[in-house]
Amino acid sequence: MSDEPESVSASRGVTPDSLLHTGGSDHPSAEDLVLASGRDLTPKNLQWAERRLAREGRSAIDKMLP
Numbered sequence: 907m908s909d910e911p912e913s914v915s916a917s918r919g920v921t922p923d924s925l926l927h928t929g930g931s932d933h934p935s936a937e938d939l940v941l942a943s944g945r946d947l948t949p950k951n952l953q954w955a956e957r958r959l960a961r962e963g964r965s966a967i968d969k970m971l972p
Contacts, residue, residue: 934959934967942970 936955937947945951958966 934964939967939970942967 934942936952936959939955939959940947940951943951943955955966962969
């Protein structure tokens with residue numbers, strides 16, 4: 907068993923598509939959006955994410971991910 911995270915393949919650096927895409931059936935939370943944006947989980951950033959999710963829905967997080 908390898909100590910490397912699941913997102914690192916044997917060729918180092920290639921992440922499988924199944925780990926990159928969020929899928930259409932889940933509902934992202936404000937925490938998900940903050941983390942996808944690379945920001946820290948602070949009350950201010952969570953408020954920003956909640957407003958953005960309310961305005962844009964799921965597309966808010968889709969814009970952050972590859």
